[in-house]
Amino acid sequence: MSPLSTTVPLFSIQPTFLDVIADVQSGTINKDYFYISCFVKGKSVHGTVDVYRSGSEVVLRGQDGFDVQVGDHKSTLCVSCPELNVSNVIIKPPKSQITVNSPKVIETFDISPQGELYVVGGPNGELAISSITDNGAFTRSLEGHLTYVTKALFFPSGQVVLSAGGDMQIKLWSAADGSNPRTLLGHKRAVTDLAMIGRGRNVLSASKDGTVKLWECGSGTLIHSFTNPLDIPLEPKAMAVSKRYDGISATSLSPLEFETEDKLLTIGYDNGDIGIYSLSTKNVLASIPSQRVDCEISNIDVVDDRIFVARGENSEIWDLRSLTVPLETISLPSPVVGISASSASSVAFATQIGTPVVFENHKVSYYAAGFDDSTVIGVKNRSEDIYFAGKNGSIKRY
Structure with a gap:
């Protein structure tokens, strides 16, 4: 078909x-x-x-x-x-919006699972947590990154933040007091992406050094380094963790692993290839080779048995149970800089130009107005709300 x-x-x-x-x-x-x-x-x-x-x-x-x-x-x-x-x-138009005071330029952002806090990272190592509900009355600066912040994520509890940057550091932060109880070191080049496993006792980091590393947060131990299936120099650009669609689980290889038994890791590389791994066994389960040249993957999300992949101006939806051809190819007139799915049939796109778009059941649901010439840098789905962030320091809720 x-x-x-x-x-x-x-x-x-x-x-x-x-x-x-x-x-x-x-x-x-x-x-x-x-x-x-x-x-x-x-x-x-x-x-x-x-x-x-x-x-x-x-x-x-x-x-x-x-x-x-x-x-x-x-x-x-x-x-x-x-x-x-x-x-x-x-x-x-947005239901509400936040004007971020610091940093003035946003490189990455996240919204806490409870919808109470947001975290933003900037181009000079700036990292800050603020409250959403009282218009930023609670704000805490997190100082420690030496250069641009590439990723910041809340743990499921909403009480801890994970961040990474061009300085090759991965840091854990307390949202309550701003302390940095753990720094994970081991990458040799800038970290490009982060992912949580379950409640976050284990986390993953992708880097321009060609590896995706699995860590145990409590001790800071590096458990495993994933390399691409072809074992050639490729940079992992984006990744996502999901439950196995087939219900298979396997005992983890290390006592420092938690909630990896029934999880998949999907990684997108700079040449457009996709690798799918078992987190527990570390084996490659499948790969999707790129069909085109110059089609670097910018974003990946996985919901249920669907993989949402952004490659330049084209995005694809794949079925984990059948990886021969994508279920759907979605073409936009601008490169996708953010992708976030809330279900197997609903995905939001942030693009370099134009208003962000929410796509449901094979058609556009609506466009998210309110952004001027600022580049939209990402999107987050939280419960019934969708948040888009602009590089100029605005976060808008739809």
Whole structure:
């Protein structure tokens, strides 16, 4: 059976479009406009939306190739661009947003599983934890990285943070007091990704040195180094841990391993290859060779038996039970910089240009408005909320 192939357009819309509408609604001004653009397969249309009053109603009139209406919810827009064959897409503003005071530039972020805290890392080793609910009243700087932070993750408890950077260090931090009880050393080049296993007694780190390392946090012991299946110089760029879809489990090789018996490790490499390993036995279970050149994997997520892979402007969904061809290929007009799945049929994309997009059941669910020229650097799914972060220091909840 041939895989599905879906082309997803992207939009860019003035972040303050709701303010424009509100000003006209309140009578502050009689008429205004906001900009909007649509991108599909190398083509683009750029226009504006006039906003004015007609009696007691506010009217939106798309110009230069756009048809725009207020959606079912007053804060959403329903947009069509006939020239690019795009119709009735929903654009949503954020439910809430956070302005990060430090660092000013965000390289990585995470939201605690409980949705109470966020952590951000910057280009000069800056790392900070802040509270979400009281607009950052609680903020703690974590000092210790010597250069750019590449990844920061909360443990499932929400009380501990794991971070890594270009200084080859992996650090554990207390969210409560900012202390750094453990630093894991062993990589020879910058760390590119981190992953948790279960509750986090074991963690994984990927590095430009070509290895993925398995650690025990309590003692700081290095348990194992994974190399790529071909045993040639490749850089692991992204990884994800998931439960085995076949229900098979095997006794772990080390007494320092916890919750690895029924887990899979999926690694994406800089040449586009994917390796799938048993975390307990360390054996390679499967590999997906790249079908194209110059298709470095930027992001991987695994939910149930589905692998979500971002390679440049194309993303693929694979079934772990059948790795011959992808189930679906999703093409976007901009490279994907973040991917996060909440179920086997729902995935959110952050892209270099345009508004982020939430994709469900083989079609676009909605676009996440509110980002200006700042590059969106990532996305996190948390319960019923999706968070996107911009490089300029903004985190928005949808």
